[in-house]
Amino acid sequence: MKSTYEFDTYQPTVQKVIDNIEKVIVGKREVTELSIVALLCSGHVLLEDVPGVGKTMMVRAIAKSVGAKFNRIQFTPDLLPSDLTGVSIYNQREMQFEFRKGPLLGNLVLADEINRTSPKTQSALLEGMEEGSVTVDGETHILPKPFFVMATQNPIEYEGTYPLPEAQLDRFLLKMKMGYPTPEQELEVLNRTEHEHPIDQLDTVLDIDDLLDMQSKVKEVYVEESVKRYIVDIVNRTRSNRSVYLGASPRGSLALMKTAQAYAFMHNRDYVIPDDVKYLAPFVLSHRIILKSEATFEGIQAEQIIGEIIQRVRVPLRREERVK
Amino acid sequence: MQQVNRNMDWANSLLLYALGFLLFWEWLRPLTVITDTNQTEIFILFTAFLFLLSYFQMPVWISIPLKAVALLYSIHALFFPGSFFDREWLDYLISDFIRNTGFVFDANWNSLSSVYRTLLFFILLWLISYLMQYWLIQTRRIFLFLLVTIVYITVIDTFTAYSAETAIIRIVVIGFVLLGLLQILRIQEQEGVIFDNARFPIHWLVPLVLVIGFSSMIGYVAPKADPQWPDPVPFIKKTANVYEEDSGRKGNFVSKIGYGEDDSRLGGPFIMDETPVFQADIDDIHYWRVETKDIYTGKGWETSDNTSIYMEGGTQRLYDGSVETEEKQAKVMPTGEEKYPFIIHPGQTNEVIPDRENVELNENKVTGKITTKSLGEEIVLDEYTLKYDSPTFSEKELRESGQEYPDTVSGQYLQLPDSLPGRIKDLAEEITSEETNAYDKARAIENYFIGNGYVYETKDVAVPAKDEDYVDQFLFETKMGYCDNYSTSMTVMLRSIGIPARWVKGFTEGEFVEPAGEFRRYEIKNSNAHSWPEAYFPGVGWVPFEPTRSFTNRADFVRDYNMENNTDTEMPTPEKPEEKPEEDLQANSENDSSSGFSFSFTWTKWHTLALVALLVVLVYILFKNYKKLLKRFVLFRFNRRKDSDAFSDAYLRLLWLLDKHGIKKGQDQTLREYAVEVDRALGTSDMKTLTKNYERTYYRNEPSSSSWNDLRKLWENLISKLQS
Structure with a gap:
């Protein structure tokens, strides 16, 4: 059995990253933590929010903290797949085609307003996210590691958007909302940026190798059988809920377990407790279910459904049969 | 089904329960008239208790034992004298229950004992109380019950002596108020109307009460048409030929119960007569004696000598000097409704003080009857x-009395007619074959009538035909009869095996009326007329027995012999208070018994109240303290555990205890969330620490890093804080 104390060395590092980010982003502890969870699981994050609440700043802060390359892509209706992945351009001097890397080939990518672009371009991004590689002109380019996409989308009620298909939403590990800061937090933002932007002062607190090391350690976090069952129970219930048209896929269960591992890791635990699962479930599952139109008309939100489901699932408390 | 909020205001539901109980009471009121029951208070109290428990909505594990105890207590109060905490009556009850359940399966309805029938009745009451609760609280519909109640009362009114004149008014008023209230509640629940402070709205209640009050008054005052068919009973009886065509072996006459002079032809049915004969102020219950008879003719009893002599210095001696007696006093007040020109007394009376001068008391030498002349x-x-002398018989002395009778006794009281069938003697010998002394033989005969198919019956009682013997017919053929059958049979059987015996006539102790100073006043009616056998034991005297089913021997017997020698245990009948010390009987002396009826028991209101109060207090104390006891037990159990699972088990036990103390954990709550709640409730942070350790042992599947010894402090601390 592995000793737990090995983990103690990582926790301060993670804490440093969080502190670093919080120098720039005021009062968004939850979003910060969840972003790091996704980063630790090599997953991607979908932020659903209006412009100007600090999404870009968040990704930049993360990138700067881990010393990774940061790219930002503003999605527009006329953006083409090659604008993301890069194109091969004919070099007249060398008489051959030469690949010009697109912005997608970075470590941390902010895909802004992802639902403003055409499905074709969206799928190019999503392929990269899923496969970890992009193919241009028959040539496959492996994306650098770590590869972390933080996509944002305007709430879909806004005009001129192409909602992401279900299959593509599923690729995002977490979906969350940034939300407006409170007046006090907003005041703090103003204070901090009065003379110069704090992002410029950020130090790199973690190098990429450390991050990759941590990503591999996260996978060692222990998940008890009953906690796995708890995860499966929750996901299963999304499939039988009467307001839900399409429930979460097994990928949802997988995502829930992985994020729970990362979350436990972040909190200096080498085992997952139901609290982790319970906390993460709305972020992991709400974008993976489709509500029935009746439910939508009634104004029910996916987060509410997940909340109700969690209330009905029994938390495992004791070993059913003791193994001696 | 629509889920309705049943959290009613306490006053509302109390009102509903009270009205429901009043309505149900109407079912119990006529019981005295239509059945053999005359102690309806117990049934009413029991029902009230059931309703009360339902009202408090106790958890099932409390209410069912409580109700069961109340049931047992009621049974005890109805049938068994002596202490409720005695084991013996319970044993009897159980054996009676088993025997009678057997009868039920054999469809042998006539043999069911009154204890068993009463038990079933109590269970019926219990079930009905559930039904009432269902109607009142769940469905909110009472109309069916109200309708059935009205039908029941009207039928009872028509066909029995019960007068439902006021009952019908009560039922209509209570019933309609209930209907109105339930309608309000139904509307409230279906329409989702919410009343101010959850009470019945006054602007609804007032019209309801006014309308019901007004219409009932109009109905009461208004002239009513005469009934179309004033009394259908005679017509129905005539059609059904009740009593009209009885012939053959059955009695073709119906006599009225009461004290009769002529006993030469016994048998036949009788009807009840509730005419009061006298009232008596006494401090010790006993049977009332008028006379004894000595000659059995095969059809009834006659007296060998009718001469009376002037009574001087008390009646004939019944008991010899060795019998312990206590002198007591009683005042007898004949009502004058029955002209009985004789003294009714307890037995060995030392002095009769009449209320006037010039009263001549003559005592019959044989019968002991004291006539009054002026x-x-x-x-x-x-x-x-x-x-008079109140005797206490020593069973030891009775057993050792031997069978050497004085000639005067054996010459007169062993008489039997020549025509007596031999099988009576055979039966008596068979019954007593295992007994070695006269007393145990007498007891064996007395007990023989319990069970063995003998039934108490006043209506369907045969009169022996010309060539039949009264005792023989009862013992072997009909097995149905009342006190005369039982007492005569026992007397004859005793004589047949050589034990002198005689037949005593008189009254039972009657019915308690009221306290009268230091005495208690009883009323004795014609229906209390009774007969019983008396057997002679050398050195002791005349000892009364009580073979008649469901009657209780009021004489005191002291069980002063070694238990090993006790041969009287084949049927421990608590109906015989022989093992009771005298004080016990006196304490229980408020008593009711009526001749010809099945109940004979000792009961005081104060006893019931005291016992119920005690029980309630006990249950309350237990209920209040069971958490404390649980805590102690848990602490004790885990204190000595050292194994690796001790902590996990202790933690889970703590969760259970917390739950019992009202800090409930939702199924969706994780341990941490719960720990926060617990810590807040108890003002500690120990639960959090314990929970972290438990999480590690369970979710990490590895033993806790801190030992159980370290954690136990926290654990104990938490448990001790649970008090509040």
């Missing part, structure tokens, strides 16, 4: 005081 005319005294 100036040569038979008179009925208005009141007289008696000084």
Whole structure:
């Protein structure tokens, strides 16, 4: 059995990253933590929010903290797949085609307003996210590691958007909302940026190798059988809920377990407790279910459904049969 | 089904329960008239108790034992004298239950004992109380019950002596108020109307009460048409030929119960007569004796000598000097409704003090009957005081008395007619074959009538035909009869095996009326007329027995012998208070018994109240403290555990205890969330620490890093804080 104390060395590092980010982003502890969870699981994050609440700043802060390359892509209706992945351009001097890397080939990518672009371009991004590689002109380019996409989308009620298909939403590990800061937090933002932007002062607190090391350690976090069952129970219930048209896929269960591992890791635990699962479930599952139109008309939100489901699932408390 | 909020205001539901109980009470009221029951208070109290428990909505594990205890107590109060905490009556009850359940399966309805029938009745009450609760609280519909109640009362009114004149008014008023209230509640629940402070709205209640009150008053005052068919009973009886065509072996006459002079032809049915004969102020219950008879003719009893002599210095001695007696006093007040020109007394009376001068008391030498004359005319005294000896028989002495009878006794009281069938003697010998002394033989015969198919019956009682013997017919053929059958049979059987015995006539102790100073006043009616056998034991005297089913021997017996020698245990009948010390009987002396009826028991209101109060207090204390006891137990159990699972088990036990103390954990709550709640409730942070350790042992599947010894402090601390 592995000793737990090995983990103690990582926790301060993670804490440093969080502190670093919080120098720039005021009062968004939850979003910060969840972003790091996704980063630790090599997953991607979908932020659903209006412009100007600090999404870009968040990704930049993360990138700067881990010393990774940061790219930002503003999605527009006329953006083409090659604008993301890069194109091969004919070099007249060398008489051959030469690949010009697109912005997608970075470590941390902010895909802004992802639902403003055409499905074709969206799928190019999503392929990269899923496969970890992009193919241009028959040539496959492996994306650098770590590869972390933080996509944002305007709430879909806004005009001129192409909602992401279900299959593509599923690729995002977490979906969350940034939300407006409170007046006090907003005041703090103003204070901090009065003379110069704090992002410029950020130090790199973690190098990429450390991050990759941590990503591999996260996978060692222990998940008890009953906690796995708890995860499966929750996901299963999304499939039988009467307001839900399409429930979460097994990928949802997988995502829930992985994020729970990362979350436990972040909190200096080498085992997952139901609290982790319970906390993460709305972020992991709400974008993976489709509500029935009746439910939508009634104004029910996916987060509410997940909340109700969690209330009905029994938390495992004791070993059913003791193994001696 | 629509889920309705049943959290009613306490006053609302109390009102509903009270009205429901009043309505149900109407079912119990006529019981005294239509059945053999005359102690309806117990049934009513029991029902009230059931309703009360339902009202408090106790958890099932409390209410069912409580109700069961109340049931047992009621049974005890109805049938068994002596202490409720005695094991013996319970044993009897159980054996009676088993025997009677057997009868039920054999469809042998006539043999069911009254205890068993009463038990079933109590269970019926229990079930009905559930039904009432269902109607009142769940469905909110009472109309069906109300309708059935009205039908029941009207039928009872028509066909029995019960007068439902006021009952019908009560039922209509209570029933309609209930209907109105339930309608309000139904509307409230279906329409989702919410009333101010959850009470019935006054602007609804007032019209309801006014309308019901007004219409009931109009109905009461208004002239009513005469009934179309004033009394259908005679017509129905005639059609059904009830009593009209009885012939053959059955009695073709119906006599009225009461004290009769002529006993030469016994048998036949009788009807009840509730005419009061006298009232008596006594401090010790006993049977009332008038006379004894000595000659059995095969059809009834006659007296060998009818001469009376002037009574001087008390009646004939019944008991020899060795019998312990206590002198007591009683005052007898004949009501004058029955002209009985004789003294009714407890037995060995030392002095009769009449209420007037010039009263001549003559005692019959054989029968012991004391006639009252004044100036040569038979008179009925208005009141007289008696000084008498109350005996306490020693069973030891009775067993050792031997069978050497004085000639006067054996010559007179072993008489039997020549025509007596031999099988009576055979039966008596068979019954007593295992007994070695006269007393146990007598007891064996007395007990023989319990079970063995003998039934108490007043209506369907045969009169022996010309060539039949009264005792023989009862013992072997009909097995149905009342006190005369039982007492005569026992007397004859005793004589057949050589034990002198005689037949005593008189009254049972009657019914308690009210306390009268240091005495208790009883009323004795014609229906209390009774007969019983008396057997002679050398050195002891005349000892009364009580073979008649469901009657209780009021004489005191002291069980002063070694238990090993006790041969009287084949049927421990708590109906015989022989093992009771005298005080016990006196304490229970408020008593009711009526001749010809099945109940004979000792009961005081104060006893019930005291016991119920005690029980309630006990249950309350237990209920209040069971958490404390649980805590102690848990602490004790885990204190000595050292194994690796001790902590996990202790933690889970703590969760259970917390739950019992009202800090409930939702199924969706994780341990941490719960720990926060617990810590907040108890003002500690220990639960959090414990939970972290438990999480590690369970979710990490590895033993806790801190030992159980370290954690136990926290754990104990938490448990001790649970008090509040």
